[in-house]
Amino acid sequence: MTLPIRVLVLEDHSFARAVAVNTLKQLGCREVFQACDGAQALAVLQEVGAVDIALCDLCMEGMDGLEFFRRVGLSGLVGSIIICSSLSADLRRAVRQIVSLSGLRLLGDVGKPLHSQALAQLLEKHRSAPRNDLIPVHVSEQACESEVRNALSDGQLQPFYQPKFNLLTGEICGVEVLARWLHPFKGILSPAVFMPVLERFELLDELLFTQMDQALTLQRQAREQGFTLNVAFNLHAQQLTHHQLTSSIEGILALHDARGCGLTFELTESGLLEAPATSLENLVRLRMMGSRLSIDDFGTGFSSLQRLCQLPFNEIKLDGEFVRTLEDEPRCLAVISSTLALGEALGMSVVIEGIETNEQRQQLLALGCTQGQGYLFARPMSGADLLRWLPVSSVSRQKN
The missing domain is CATH 3.20.20.450 (EAL domain)
Incomplete structure (x- = not known):
């Protein structure tokens, strides 16, 4: 089944990025884009337009995930965030607060390594969420x-x-x-x-x-x-x-x-x-x-x-x-x-x-x-x- 979902993957390790992209495609996502850091992700968004979900690593050599959240929060170019990071649980919990304070919706936190089942559950959560519940306004x-x-x-x-x-x-x-x-x-x-x-x-x-x-x-x-x-x-x-x-x-x-x-x-x-x-x-x-x-x-x-x-x-x-x-x-x-x-x-x-x-x-x-x-x-x-x-x-x- 093809899901009408556009996803952007932010990951600086090429192998992990390839795994995430392939997993999303296997789960049926219609369009999957990729970037090695926040700066490239912003450039991709400017080129392809808004995405429904950004699957984000946090520690990247270029612009990290935190800076990306701050930069993209006011743009309306990202619907929801899925955190995919190997940082400790207490740090990821603090990052979840940063996502919300940046004006973004947190869809979930899958940790690392990425598991297909956890990602599938979050995609289903996104798909089944009523579109008329609330219009997100900053x-x-x-x-x-x-x-x-x-x-x-x-x-x-x-x-x-x-x-x-x-x-x-x-x-x-x-x-x-x-x-x-x-x-x-x-x-x-x-x-x-x-x-x-x-x-x-x-x-x-x-x-x-x-x-x-x-x-x-x-x-x-x-x-x-x-x-x-x-x-x-x-x-x-x-x-x-x-x-x-x-x-x-x-x-x-x-x-x-x-x-x-x-x-x-x-x-x-x-x-x-x-x-x-x-x-x-x-x-x-x-x-x-x-x-x-x-x-x-x-x-x-x-x-x-x-x-x-x-x-x-x-x-x-x-x-x-x-x-x-x-x-x-x-x-x-x-x-x-x-x-x-x-x-x-x-x-x-x-x-x-x-x-x-x-x-x-x-x-x-x-x-x-x-x-x-x-x-x-x-x-x-x-x-x-x-x-x-x-x-x-x-x-x-x-x-x-």
Whole structure:
């Protein structure tokens, strides 16, 4: 089978480069280009145009992989990166962060020597990824204030829902609400385009309250179908400084005849370095309403364990980066095990993000994890799609 995928191989060793090129062709890639270093790769891209994937070594005598990532990140000439390097696992993990910070999508890390099966899995992952999930827009291409205000008032900023699962039974525990911009001309746009604007002009509360209104309606519709869904909303630390936050939330709950125990509020730990009195009061009031409080992207910020003990959270969401490298990096296994133990010791549930394979699910179950979220189970979807998907998912789970 021929795959409509264009791949560029960056490798300075001629034999290894030839092996990679031949392997990709045997796997069915339509077009495979090659370069001995980053400089030659940039020249090839200028000549042949954009490629879907760049398979990159990191240590090269000419322009190395790191410089190539920086140079190509803003060009739009590379869709995704596959790292192929013999560097140690801890260094490759740092490089994965560099790829993301360069504005590129990391498809995977196959290490060295190159194995055909691992590469085939990543090609299939690329092929099966929905093309309309998000249009990648670099952070520098943020929308202007007037565009975002109009999108908010016109209802173009819509909630998408990603389910959370019990890893053992497959039962749906709840959904996380994610904002997407349904642009009339550009399609579905990433939060990177509009969230910084909402934050800068203090429009986050307006988005939250609109999302709550829509999500609580969906929660009721799901309940009428026999599904009880906890709904999780993302909160920014800036919103916790608003004195009227919890009273506004209580007002929306009252309009929908809903209870706070059906809600979770997720905050990234990087925003919790300082918690003034008003913020702490809002956190306590949210818990008093019966809502759950979750520290999102745990392990990626800079808050101390002391803050974890001081603030009234009862859920930890471990960042998906630790799962993506679970199989080949002992440090990530240690972080996951330690976080699960920490959660149990503190009486906090632990939800692990980024689960994409059944192998990862089985490893997490073996470690004692029971709740997870990721593309293995479901991608973010619209409310209408979620209501159609719930009965199908339930029937599938019962058959299995």
